[in-house]
Amino acid sequence: MLQFILRRLSQMLISLLVITFIVFSLSHLTGSPINSLLPDDATPQQIASLTEHLGLDRPYYVQYLTFLQNAAVGDFGESTKWKGSTAAEVVLERLPATLKLGGLAVLISVVTAIPMGVMSAVWRGSIFDRMAGVIALLGQSLPAFWLGIVLMWIFAVTLGWFPTSGYGGLSYMILPAVAMAWFQVAALTRLTRSAMLEVLDSEFVKLARIKGVNERSVIWKHAFRNAAIVPVTYFGVLAGSLLTGSVVVETVFAWPGTGLLAIDAIRGRDFPVVQTVVLFFAVFYLLANFLVDVLYAVIDPRIRFS
Amino acid sequence: MVTGLVAIAAFSAVPAQAQTITMVMSPPAVETNRYWNTPGDFALGPAMQGLVGHDPVSGSYDNSGLAESWTHNDNFTEWTFKLKPAAMFHFGWGAVTAADVIHSLALHTGPDTTLNGISQLEGAVAVALNDHTVKFTLPAPQVDFLFVHGGRGSLVIYSKAQFDADGLEGYDAMPAGSANLQYVERNVGQGLTFEKVTDHWSGEDAQFDRLELNFVSEPATTLAKLLAKEVDIVILPRELQGDALNAGFEAIPSTNASNQTTMLFNGAFLLPGYEGLDETLPWLDIRIREAINRSIDREAMIDVLYDGRAEILPVFGMDPRHEGYVPELADRFEAEYGYDLEKVAALLADAGYPDSFSNPVIPILSSTLAGNPEFPAMAELMQVFLDEAGFQTEIVEMDWASLGGLRTAREAKMFHPMRNLPVKPSAVGIRNYYSAAGAPRNNYEDEVIEGLMTKYMASIDPAERDELAGGIFTRVFEQYAVAPLASISAEVIVNPETVGAWVFPGATSVGVSHFGSIVPAQ
């Protein structure tokens, strides 16, 4: 088991290293931040002095190595767009907002999708199943930004049930979280449903029924327990889509999280912040997958030796 | 008597409800309290001041800033400002003195400054003649020196005492300004809060208690906030203003035009001997430039882009408030630039377009620039006009920063939008858009303009300057050096239930100013 964990961990680190290189290269390839920081009538001296100030005149590999060195001790550079703060500070300040929103979105999707998926399978072919199917299909067909705007107009502007945008407590989070969760609900419902269908068909469940176990127990204690592995492993993918989903939703709802930060930073050519944001989320995603892998291995010993 | 006194005491002891005005604007390019690290697009306007102010109605320079008066020598190389003795910094940092001005100048012209227009301050040496008098000595005459202190706001006065005590971190935490609103806090990514200064030294207190600025990048979200009455004032792109107005909200325009928009024929570097000229650019031919100008139905354009609330602009950079204004050019505009597709066809035939051109395609830039959300729509509209007139076009999408790089390298060979915001003094504008002198803005250049420009930069006689600038604008007009579009005022949309009035002249880079004079609704 320990060997398995160590192996996975080292693989994770390699992935991370490659990602840092890709991210670093990309953000530097997008062009010098000079042009977006300096005004249009900047003099050549201004350009030169800012270039030097930001260390952009040193050779590429030197910049990368410096970046790695510093990153290892937690120094991700100074933000160029949010002057006076370090990149790490800027990201950490915005991270809780996205985690809160993401957390609520995940909660919504789990609470909605799992029961819906399970009951769709149990009542296969019924109206409920078909409705759930329609909802799932809808979820995968609507772009999140469009949904966000429509939700805002219906529930915030027209009905006034929620505030339109901005940062705040639960009422500010519901609409953006729903917009984020929508797609996940669709995928998770279908996954859960198909996993449940398989298990419900199995000998194991048939046996439980013959033994006289009551139906609710059959569904939840026997079938679901076994089917759950499928949606659980999906959480890794869910974590990854957190940033992608948050970028668009945070823009629409002016939610000051890392998604919005990433867009602003890319547009403003703030390299340090861009790198830091992407790294944080890559780490988050890889960690989530790692944990899921370990969980999987704990549950199913065969996996450890694959 | 006692009852009376008690009654009076009770009455005056009733606390006023804290009145907060909330305003939504798009996020500034750089969020920091160190003004010199921003491009100057948004001063900590509510809280900080420069030496020179603007009359809210006429927009002309006045002494509503920190200077009560100023003089200059005959050749405009020495400017002396007398500071108001009563001026005080916030949070107890003391009186505003010449030392603070000198300190601020050093900060703003330091090595990490990124301010727009800083070239006007470069090389300036400031000396304190006494506690309240500062003399600037400039390396070259600058007739428009006040511009950098006022609307452009390049020199904002910080407290030296605060810096000596707390350094830059002091500014990051709680910058002391001198206006009648003071800084409370900044929520990175979300906005800024200011509060009223009680018994302000100017004698004019703000009429509300707090001002909250919210940064929202999505116009649809901004509109939603306004319609839901969550905010009092918003800055909205023109195409959404109609929806707000229909819902009962009101528009407050700046008292003067604050912005000019145009399309530039970038790459038309017609100075003889310039080696980087790309001779395949179709708009090097004056007939093509004229044809393009005549393909634009400017009235329709104003309807589409500005909801009908803009004026036709005869020459980009020319404004009645500044030097070189030639009224005849406005009269000639319809005849020489008017929408006329037959004339366009004749011009194209005459020029042999497209067959005589090795590269007949006109690349039109589509890009978003903070504060000008209409640029992509402008590009599409230009394509519509030009296509109908018989041109071959393509839309090029590029973010503004990348464009900046190309422009600096003189490689931006495109028909692209540009704005003049705030409307600059003529000398500054001409140098930016029509002359090879100064930092490259890349547009049309030719030797006639250059010749006039050399004399203009050296002249200090107002009549002569006026004539030279007028000559340059006339040349620009007659050579079809740009495709001018519109002159626009800055507008905010307010909720009339909470905001009564706001008079601002549109003299700053973000359009709005004079925050302290927002009048809440009664």
Place this chain on the structure above:
Amino acid sequence: MGFFVMSQKLKFMGHLPVLPIVVLMIVLIVPALFADLIAPHDPYKAYLRNRLEPPLFFGGTTEFILGTDRLGRDILSRIMHGARYALVISLVGIVLGAIVGTALGLIAGYMRGRIEALIMRIVDITFALPSILLALALASISGPSFQLVIFVVIFVIWGFFARQVRAETLILRERDFVARARVAGASDFRILHKYILPNLVNTIVVLATLQIGVVIVLEATLSFLGIGIPRPVPAWGLLVADGRQLIVSSWWISFFPGMAILLTVLSVNMLGDSLRDWLDPKLKQV
């Protein structure tokens, strides 16, 4: 609800459900092929005097059945011409993504060992990198373009194919007929090509169908951020993005293209589901 019942019945008859195919033809395929002939207007023509006209039955005229946008362009014609791009992007993107993913998945599953580990590592990295940010970064370098959209699409979906194909290859390679082929001296390539790949076709087809929705929504999201197919091409995502600002008063600009996306993806997904049920009911979703 009736159409569900009808489609179930048809399925039981062993045919593919008719309704999704019909919808797909109307919304996607016919316009994509014949837009030039059947669209009522030129999608690029701006009728500046008819800007922001509502659709028929909401105050509009038969001239512009679905209304016009802020430059006076006919929404219906734009949707019809945009179908071409939806079709091309989905087909090209998915075919290429499927090829890349299948090839690498096959190699990974069959060769095992270091190569497999490497390929799966790359898949992980692909999933860990936020695609939207990657797209933004690339767009800043090279400017938005059709190729960029295709690249992002391939980047996002190849991993799904690779993972699924690898998992199945792992199982298939242990099967008897493969062992027999090996004993008979068949080369690896031949085994992959003749024995394993044909058994994967079902999976790949189903997966591809299910990814179409993802791809179309991805394009719409890229357009929203301003880095989709460059203007003035009326790609559906761009149409929805364009109308988002005017959604309160001129809702039709975003609504109808959004419906086109919705109907297409719905139909495709229903088709994919039926395909899967028909070809391989035991197939697990990725």
